[in-house]
Amino acid sequence: MEIPELDKHSKNNKVQGKTSELLVPSCISMKSDASMVTPLKFKDEDSSLLHSKLQEKRSKSPAPSCISMKCDASMVPILTFKDGDYLLPHRLGSESAATNTFLKKLKTNLIKKFQHLNGLIINQGNQTLLNEIYTELYITEGHSGEVDKEHEVRKIESASRRTTEDTPIKSNDIFKPVSEQDEPIRTILTKGIAGVGKTVSVQKFVLDWAAGKANQEIHLIFPLPFRELNLLTDRNLSLMELLHVFFRETNKTEMSSLEKVLFIFDGLDECRFPLDFQNTVRVCDVSESASVPELLINLIKGNLLPSALIWITSIPAAADQIPSECVHRVTEVRGFNNPQKEEYFRKRISDQILANNIITHLKALRSLYIMCHIPVFCWISATVLERMLGEAESGEIPKTLTQMYTHFLIIQTNIIREKFPKKQESDKEMLLKLGNLAFQQLKKGNLIFYEEDLRETLM
Structure with a gap:
């Protein structure tokens, strides 16, 4: 396969990376000579990393080149841009048609999946639209490092009394810092007793994003409930293969212009596999195969796609499975006032x-x-x-x-x-x-x- 030339600066730079049959690499968009480091050019044997679109003749405007992100020992120094983001790509001046088609299909499928209240039988043959009856939940800042073993029923009355004590957070604003001085929020752990509305809150967040109503600075959302991840614990997959299992449209699409991705892991208390944050192998490459627990742990720790956002929901008794040092914000869903x-x-x-x-x-x-x-x-x-x-x-x-x-x-x-x-x-x-x-x-x-x-x- 002929590798198209990026520009005159790229001829002496190469990235050596182990490739696999199914590999969708992270991509880096090239802004201008003044704001980028020297571009990279692949060796001939690495040509399988490129999307088929890159085989076509280039236009005058620069298109992104793709590199496989390996662990520190096997990759060139991480490229850091002026806004501090790295590894995940930066938005191009205009998105490709393929990307637009992919996003439209993904959002359409998410709307179909999340527009109804899942699993609720009200009348035979009828489904209730979430937007018709959704009521904003009372969500507040929570505390990390707590292991709450008290029976949930005993906490209901005391929790109902506290719904006027703290400043509420709207579900669509949970990734927004309280003030401009606060650090950006990467990983959120949302706690709440069973039935208090954590899953519906996630459902509404995804639905509003897919409909273009909120959080449009996030370019991709991948909801991955633990009850569905439980079914894949006996398989070794790369991150891209895992995403393809749940989102078929990710297989043939170029995502080079998408820079901020959110992974939602709903229902930690339903997880049936151990999460060993101390002894898990390090995974840094989206094409590297590993077990589902290993992929999740490396995503949460930031070894894999460190620029990705992470949202985990759990009942309080199971929340301590996530080390506090991996969590940047804890929120608590208190239900309805x-x-x-x-x-x-x-x-x-x-x-x-x-x-x-x-x-x-x-x-x-x-x-x-x-x-x-x-x-x-x-x-x-x-x-x-x-x-x-x-x-x-x-x-x-x-x-x-x-x-x-x-x-x-x-x-x-x-x-x-x-x-x-x-x-x-x-x-x-x-x-x-x-x-x-x-x-x-x-x-x-x-x-x-x-x-x-x-x-x-x-x-």
């Missing part, structure tokens, strides 16, 4: 008279109203009370947590019965099997389960 509770019900229930009746009922019952501090309980309460107060269901209106959960379970069972009318086993048999499955997994410390876990329980 009292005004946000009411806002949620008015958005969730289209009939405003019914919404007011639901709010009045919950306010009259202290334990239920306190529990509505947790957004997922607001959803459960809305699902139950919308049917019962709206006279779609008969029976006593729930006044206790047990009654609320029991009615919710009945509603969900009825939906499943309507959806699968020919299922053989009874509701009682199904619930007992699911209860046994949940119990066995909790004994193992697992908060989620997969198909193979179900098979194991039923054997």
